[in-house]
Amino acid sequence: MVDVSQHELVPEHTVLDDPDRVDEVLAEYNVSKTNLPKIKSSDPALPEDAEVGDVIEIVRDSRTTEQATVYRLVVE
Amino acid sequence: MTEAEYEHVTADIEAVVEDTELPRRLKERIYETIEERGPIPTEQADEIAQATETKYVDTRVDPLDPVGTVSAQSIGEPGTQMTMNTFHYAGVAEIDVTQGLPRLIELVDARKTPDTPMMTVYLDEEYATDRERAHEVVWSIESTKILSLGDVSTNVADMLVQVDLNEETLIERWPTVEDVDVVAAEIAETIEDALGVQTQRSETLIEFGPSEPSYRELLQLVEELRDVVFKGIEEVSRVVIRKETVADGDEEFVLYTEGSAFGDVIEIEGVDASRTTCNNIHEIYRNLGVEAAREAIINETMDTLEEQGLDDVNVRHLMLVSDIMTNRGTIESIGRHGISGSKESVLARAAFEVTVNHLLDAAVHGERDRLDGVIENVIVGKPVAIGTGDVDLRMGSFSAQPSDD
Numbered sequence: 001m002v003d004v005s006q007h008e009l010v011p012e013h014t015v016l017d018d019p020d021r022v023d024e025v026l027a028e029y030n031v032s033k034t035n036l037p038k039i040k041s042s043d044p045a046l047p048e049d050a051e052v053g054d055v056i057e058i059v060r061d062s063r064t065t066e067q068a069t070v071y072r073l074v075v076e
Numbered sequence: 077m078t079e080a081e082y083e084h085v086t087a088d089i090e091a092v093v094e095d096t097e098l099p100r101r102l103k104e105r106i107y108e109t110i111e112e113r114g115p116i117p118t119e120q121a122d123e124i125a126q127a128t129e130t131k132y133v134d135t136r137v138d139p140l141d142p143v144g145t146v147s148a149q150s151i152g153e154p155g156t157q158m159t160m161n162t163f164h165y166a167g168v169a170e171i172d173v174t175q176g177l178p179r180l181i182e183l184v185d186a187r188k189t190p191d192t193p194m195m196t197v198y199l200d201e202e203y204a205t206d207r208e209r210a211h212e213v214v215w216s217i218e219s220t221k222i223l224s225l226g227d228v229s230t231n232v233a234d235m236l237v238q239v240d241l242n243e244e245t246l247i248e249r250w251p252t253v254e255d256v257d258v259v260a261a262e263i264a265e266t267i268e269d270a271l272g273v274q275t276q277r278s279e280t281l282i283e284f285g286p287s288e289p290s291y292r293e294l295l296q297l298v299e300e301l302r303d304v305v306f307k308g309i310e311e312v313s314r315v316v317i318r319k320e321t322v323a324d325g326d327e328e329f330v331l332y333t334e335g336s337a338f339g340d341v342i343e344i345e346g347v348d349a350s351r352t353t354c355n356n357i358h359e360i361y362r363n364l365g366v367e368a369a370r371e372a373i374i375n376e377t378m379d380t381l382e383e384q385g386l387d388d389v390n391v392r393h394l395m396l397v398s399d400i401m402t403n404r405g406t407i408e409s410i411g412r413h414g415i416s417g418s419k420e421s422v423l424a425r426a427a428f429e430v431t432v433n434h435l436l437d438a439a440v441h442g443e444r445d446r447l448d449g450v451i452e453n454v455i456v457g458k459p460v461a462i463g464t465g466d467v468d469l470r471m472g473s474f475s476a477q478p479s480d481d
Contacts, residue, residue: 040406
């Protein structure tokens with residue numbers, strides 16, 4: 001199998017496993033977890049230990065600034 | 077932060093620039109400009125930094141700005157200048173690619189397969205610099221059918237299909253196999269499997285016929301034989317190999333394919349699976365995930381606009397479109413079957429397309445409309461919750477007491 005994360009189109013995905021960090025993120029955007037953009041649990045770029053309900057931190061190389069950090073909620 | 081890369085940027089200048097709210101990229105631009113123009117006093121650098129910051133803050137989106145509407149306008153207007161129909165061989169390697177408006181529509185509609193699927197295949201280092209080895213990859217991608225391997229003839233007297241394989245072609249297309257006989261045997265086997273017939277082979281001549289003598293079936297077999305893929309990927313009908321100059325002056329071979337099968341191609345030995353792409357956003361999504369699909373949509377829409385000379389469309393608009401399309405973890409189309417069709421409000425959906433159906437369905441199901449969105453409020457004639465429409469002003473008076481302390 002090809003390592004998908006090595007592809008230049010795929011940004012870095014990491015699971016936010018610290019509940020405090022998740023709360024921080026939600027507080028920063030003033031949203032609830034379900035308001036976050038979603039990512040399917042079958043997504044090939046997802047880290048292996050990600051489970052439904054986890055928040056994934058994605059660090060993109062942005063076109064408009066250096067790096068953009070976004071969050072996605074893992075859904076079925 | 078910037079170390080001693082710049083000769084004319086003193087620590088003081090760096091301090092005033094770093095003190096601004098500017099993003100890294102703009103700070104670097106300031107340093108570069110100062111470096112170019114020669115030494116300047118710190119006060120002047122401060123003025124430059126302040127002016128840049130003012131301009132930067134000024135161009136930021138205000139709260140409650142209708143960014144979606146602005147994006148729609150900003151893509152729509154240049155869209156009117158795009159060619160309606162282009163079927164010329166575009167840009168790279170004489171491969172026909174849909175461009176202009178049809179391509180843009182195809183992208184935002186998130187069609188399952190593009191009109192003209194293609195891949196750009198980059199190769200691993202040892203393959204990318206050696207034409208012979210690059211061709212090895214070409215032959216394992218391009219679908220090889222019987223007509224490119226030899227001559228097919230029908231012998232009506234004996235009810236036989238005769239395939240006379242061209243030895244040179246076999247050697248060329250199976251560079252890793254030494255013996256032509258092995259290749260011919262492999263081909264005979266493929267024919268047997270695909271058509272369900274028994275074959276006789278002597279050297280490079282393969283013969284077979286229908287089980288019952290029937291002229292119709294004989295012709296049928298020939299027809300079927302033409303479609304059998306002996307090597308490569310079925311979806312890829314043609315591969316063009318091109319030598320391209322990369323950033324540091326080196327040259328490498330890049331393959332362009334007509335037809336795409338992204339998942340299969342990245343598994344092939346010699347293909348650089350970190351750079352290879354295709355123009356089918358769904359294939360990108362399936363193999364690389366939503367985030368890659370988001371990037372691909374931005375790249376594709378941007379390239380489409382740029383190709384038409386409309387590169388002054390700000391990339392932020394395309395990013396917004398792409399963000400919305402991938403927001404729910406899959407690729408959704410803009411329009412009735414996608415984003416616009418899944419809006420909460422009945423009135424908003426009805427205002428977009430097929431008005432009566434939406435109103436009827438809503439009535440049947442007893443839907444409610446909370447009148448939260450913009451469109452609903454335009455329809456009912458209330459202020460919209462956007463821009464100044466969302467701000468409540470309260471007039472009143474308060475006593476201006478001088479503070480005691």
